[in-house]
Amino acid sequence: MTTSKAREETVLEAVRARRELVNEAIPEELPVQQPERLYEASRYLLDAGGKRLRPAVLLAAAEALADVEPLSTDYRSFPTLSGEEIDMMDAAVSVEVIQSFTLIHDDIMDDDDLRRGVPAVHREYDLETAILAGDTLYSKAFEIMLETGADPSRMVDALDVLATTCTKICEGQALDVTFEKRDNVAPEEYLEMVEQKTAVLYAASACLPAILQGADQETIDALYGYGLDIGRAFQIQDDVLDLTVPSDKLGKQRGSDLVEEKQTLITVHAREQGVDIEGLVDTEDVDAVTEAEIDDAVAELEKVGSIDYANETARDLVEQGKNRLSVLPDNEARELLCEIADYLIERSY
Structure with a gap:
């Protein structure tokens, strides 16, 4: 039986291999051009790092569908189910560009420092440049997806998924803002x-290879559902880690969600148990x-079982997502998708 630590190392190695390829492709698809300050800002978070989990899911799903050995096929000339070749790396870069656009705007809305x-x-x-950088990344994602060279009808479907995903992300963010003003949010x-805010981009990443490669609707829907579950x-x-991982490892202040009174599954559950969430910390200043x-x-939240509740819910979602992968061929890439799902709830940062 694979241990949690061994699985994490396996997944990280697989993700790193794909991340390096995506990192090499980003400057090709999003070069710094005039006006340089705009494009430097657009590339800033992309160049700062990131695990590239969503592109990794996309590339692994493509490998599983094509039933090829992982990392053995040129993603720039990737086989479809009908025999032609497409540029799957463009699709991978596109979803990562969307992810970066959401992060820039999210940080602006939350006024986060890091x-x-x-x-x-x-x-x-500056604020103006950041807004423009996010907008630029949003539009560039569609331009990059158009370069995959897929069949026109499949390309229309892929762009539809990408556009719908961006809309849902905005809807989810709007709900998140609304929830901050409520104290009666249900799980x-x-x-x-x-x-809407987070999972739909994982769902798009998982199902886009099926659309671009010409898979049937059952397979597309199953992969979309897998992405929603693991997302x-x-x-x-992430909600759990915000409370339990040291700030220097998180890259931001530990407990910032709690201080800023953001709704999480943990706080929603704790309120149902009668916990005064607003009274858990005495300041609304993250730095203080x-x-x-x-x-x-955290001790109070553990006492009422809220962190355990969140962990159990996440485990159930992952199991549900993994079960959806039965539509794929039984191969190494499918197993990687299962391992990525497990990793997402076992990671420590």
Whole structure:
């Protein structure tokens, strides 16, 4: 039986291999050009790092569908189910560009100082440039997807998924903002919000290879469902990590979600158990909160079972997502998709 630590190492090695290829492709697809400051800001977070989990899911799903040995095929000339070749790397870069656009705008809305261990784009540059950089990445994602060379009808379907995904991300962000003004959010409402804000991009990443390669609708729907499930689990794990991982490892202040009174599955559950969430910390200033205050808050949340509830919900979602992969050939890439799903809720940062 594979241990959690061994699985994490296996997944990280597989993701790193694909990340390096995506990192090489990003400057090709998004070169710094005039006006240089705009494109430098657009590339800033992409160049700062990131695990590239969504492109890794996309490339692994493509490998599983094509039933090829992982990393054995040129992604720039990737086989479809009908025999022609497409540029799957463009699709992978496209979803990562969308991810970067959402991060820039999210940091602006939250007025966060750090992202990926470096100053947020609006801090490193300025607010106006950051907004334009996010908008540029949004439009560039569609331009890059158009370069895959897929059959026109499949390309229309792929662009439809990408556009719908961006709309849902905005809807999810709007719900998240609304939830901050409420103290009666139900767990089901929270899960709907993170489905739109976070999980839909995982869903798009998982199903786009099926669309571009010409798979049947059952396969497309199953992969989309897999992405929704693991994406929701990913966000729940992020909520847990925000409370349990040291700030220097997180790349931001531990407990910032709690201080800023953001709704998470943990706080939603705790309120249902009668916990005064607003009273867990004495400040609304993220920079002023102490480690001791966060430790005390976590102890209270653990006492009422809220962190265990979040962990259990995430595990159930991952199992559900993995079961959807039965539509794929039984191969190494499919197993990697299962391991990525497990990793998302076992990771420590």
